[in-house]
Amino acid sequence: xxxxxxxxxxxxxxxxxxxxxxxxxxxxxxxxxxxxxxxxxxxxxxxxxxxxxxxxxxxxxxxxxxxxxxxxxxxxxxxxxxxxxxxxxxxxxxxxxxxxxxxxxxxxxxxxxxxxxxxxxxxxxxxxxxxxxxxxxxxxxxxxxxxxxxxxxxxxxxxxxxxxxxxxxxxxxxxxxxxxxxxxxxxxxxxxxxxxxxxxxxxxxxxxxxxxxxxxxxxxxxxxxxxxxxxxxxxxxxxxxxxxxxxxxxxxxxxxxxxxxxxxxxxx
Amino acid sequence: xxxxxxxxxxxxxxxxxxxxxxxxxxxxxxxxxxxxxxxxxxxxxxxxxxxxxxxxxxxxxxxxxxxxxxxxxxxxxxxxxxxxxxxxxxxxxxxxxxxxxxxxxxxxxxxxxxxxxxxxxxxxxxxxxxxxxxxxxxxxxxxxxxxxxxxxxxxxxxxxxxxxxxxxxxxxxxxxxxxxxxxxxxxxxxxxxxxxxxxxxxxxxxxxxxxxxxxxxxxxxxxxxxxxxxxxxxxxxxxxxxxxxxxxxxxxxxxxxxxxxxxxxxxxxxxxxxxxxxxxxxxxxxxxxxxxxxxxxxxxxxxxxxx
Numbered sequence: 001x002x003x004x005x006x007x008x009x010x011x012x013x014x015x016x017x018x019x020x021x022x023x024x025x026x027x028x029x030x031x032x033x034x035x036x037x038x039x040x041x042x043x044x045x046x047x048x049x050x051x052x053x054x055x056x057x058x059x060x061x062x063x064x065x066x067x068x069x070x071x072x073x074x075x076x077x078x079x080x081x082x083x084x085x086x087x088x089x090x091x092x093x094x095x096x097x098x099x100x101x102x103x104x105x106x107x108x109x110x111x112x113x114x115x116x117x118x119x120x121x122x123x124x125x126x127x128x129x130x131x132x133x134x135x136x137x138x139x140x141x142x143x144x145x146x147x148x149x150x151x152x153x154x155x156x157x158x159x160x161x162x163x164x165x166x167x168x169x170x171x172x173x174x175x176x177x178x179x180x181x182x183x184x185x186x187x188x189x190x191x192x193x194x195x196x197x198x199x200x201x202x203x204x205x206x207x208x209x210x211x212x213x214x215x216x217x218x219x220x221x222x223x224x225x226x227x228x229x230x231x232x233x234x235x236x237x238x239x240x241x242x243x244x245x246x247x248x249x250x251x252x253x254x255x256x257x258x259x260x261x262x263x264x265x266x267x268x
Numbered sequence: 269x270x271x272x273x274x275x276x277x278x279x280x281x282x283x284x285x286x287x288x289x290x291x292x293x294x295x296x297x298x299x300x301x302x303x304x305x306x307x308x309x310x311x312x313x314x315x316x317x318x319x320x321x322x323x324x325x326x327x328x329x330x331x332x333x334x335x336x337x338x339x340x341x342x343x344x345x346x347x348x349x350x351x352x353x354x355x356x357x358x359x360x361x362x363x364x365x366x367x368x369x370x371x372x373x374x375x376x377x378x379x380x381x382x383x384x385x386x387x388x389x390x391x392x393x394x395x396x397x398x399x400x401x402x403x404x405x406x407x408x409x410x411x412x413x414x415x416x417x418x419x420x421x422x423x424x425x426x427x428x429x430x431x432x433x434x435x436x437x438x439x440x441x442x443x444x445x446x447x448x449x450x451x452x453x454x455x456x457x458x459x460x461x462x463x464x465x466x467x468x469x470x471x472x473x474x475x476x477x478x479x480x481x482x483x484x485x486x487x488x489x490x491x492x493x494x495x496x497x498x499x500x501x502x503x504x505x506x507x508x509x510x511x512x513x514x515x516x517x518x519x520x521x522x523x524x525x526x527x528x529x530x531x532x533x534x535x536x537x538x539x540x541x542x543x544x545x546x547x548x549x550x551x552x553x554x555x556x557x558x559x560x561x562x563x564x565x566x567x568x569x570x571x572x573x574x575x
Contacts, residue, residue: 003375007361014363096359100420103325103430104376105349267328 004114008088009121015091017084018122024080025129032134038142046142058142066138066149067232069131074156074228077130081160082167082184085119086177089168093175098268109260116168116256123160127153152235155227155245162222162248163187165255172262192225194218222248271339273428273459274301274324279333281319281483293319295483296333301476303427306450306460308470308491311480312572317463318356320480321430324461325353338428349377352421356432356463358413362406366397366416369405373420391419396445410437418446429453432463447473471495471564479571486571494567500560501540504529506553515550519543531560
């Protein structure tokens with residue numbers, strides 16, 4: 001499976017998806033490094049200066065900055081991650097190439113999971129560049145430890161893993177990256193709507209059976225919006241409700257299982 | 269006693285489509301290929317050859333019947349490490365170079381890095397691509413792609429090879445090299461499943477053949493069983509003027525003339541000898557004389573034409 005993962009990553013660089021994702025991450029981090037400066041005051045307090053403006057004490061400003069980075073990766077960056085990851089989930093099914101790989105002495109599930117993990121690793125790498133590297137820099141330069149940031153990042157990654165699992169399963173039925181990408185968008189939007197279903201939907205949809213269906217859709221589908229909020233809440237030491245983690249975890253396991261079964265039954 | 273390299277029993281495959289109905293690709297196919305044989309698979313387009321091979325490789329699920337490859341169910345992954353497959357339509361990863369591609373293919377078959385370091389250069393040499401190993405696969409010509417495809421087939425030193433049109437895109441020298449390679453592999457005890465439209469090649473190298481027609485086994489046997497004496501004799505003469513033509517016509521039944529060669533159908537050996545004496549008496553030099561056998565191609569065309 002490691003071989004599959006490694007070759008899938010090489011492919012993503014060749015197709016420029018990884019290159020674009022990581023280059024954008026580097027540019028954003030570059031802007032952070034270029035704009036942020038730390039100054040130690042006579043009293044020992046480290047102050048943050050952003051774009052030449054004094055923002056305040058590092059132990060107050062840096063967590064806020066990193067929180068914004070977390071929000072960014074669990075929002076717009078998700079979409080880029082979907083764009084970059086989806087082709088990896090379908091390209092190995094291309095006619096003529098699939099036959100060569102699937103006739104080898106390797107289980108289909110290994111090829112499936114290798115590809116899935118490669119797409120996830122790509123997102124994880126870009127996330128580390130966007131959030132992890134600034135956090136480490138702030139720790140070294142300003143002495144503000146990342147604290148709960150690593151687990152908060154893991155929660156965001158977990159949320160992305162759920163969307164990716166759904167795309168991977170769909171790709172087994174429709175081996176064309178366009179459909180999984182569209183579905184990824186829909187899921188990202190739907191997650192926000194379902195999380196606020198009582199305020200947003202039940203005013204309009206009053207039929208009990210329809211509300212029942214929406215409730216079940218909420219329970220089953222990954223809770224990406226809530227997981228993004230949960231990651232930030234956990235990072236800032238707020239109250240954390242773990243239910244979205246368990247239910248999304250169950251979704252990942254079920255959908256990956258479905259994807260593997262679909263691939264196993266597939267004829268080439 | 270080792271099990272057959274390939275054995276199928278009443279193999280059926282029905283492709284179902286929601287909108288276009290079903291297509292029967294295979295219907296009750298039972299074949300056996302013994303180890304160390306070159307087994308030819310013939311049939312028109314759509315006869316079910318590729319479906320059969322794909323079932324044997326675990327790429328397609330059969331609708332019913334059973335198949336065993338090297339004594340195992342084709343759907344088991346591990347036994348496939350002893351199999352090599354060259355598909356007819358290859359799509360190579362264009363961003364890789366020959367060595368990286370072969371390394372990937374080898375790793376999928378469970379080969380370790382040390383083994384691959386030894387085998388890859390030797391294989392590239394064997395298929396004539398050693399000088400092109402630094403090129404990206406997208407820069408390869410059709411013939412070079414076929415060669416690299418063949419190299420990945422041989423990488424795991426398989427006991428059983430499925431080769432779908434292995435000489436496609438190769439020049440005559442390349443074709444001859446592939447034929448020689450097949451014969452060498454047979455000597456090593458490998459079983460080869462050969463799928464080719466070039467019937468002359470099948471005739472040259474195969475020990476047994478199966479002809480599929482509309483998903484069914486239409487004929488199975490050795491190429492020699494498919495090609496038979498036609499009763500005709502071909503004589504190549506030094507000249508074919510009117511005197512010679514009259515002499516031949518008076519001594520045997522003439523089928524046709526092709527330049528200075530005549531195809532005759534003598535009743536028996538006595539009549540043939542009389543014809544030879546007649547020609548010598550003229551005198552006309554007989555350059556060659558040989559019985560005419562029907563080719564596999566003729567046999568194949570007759571068979572698939574049958575209603």
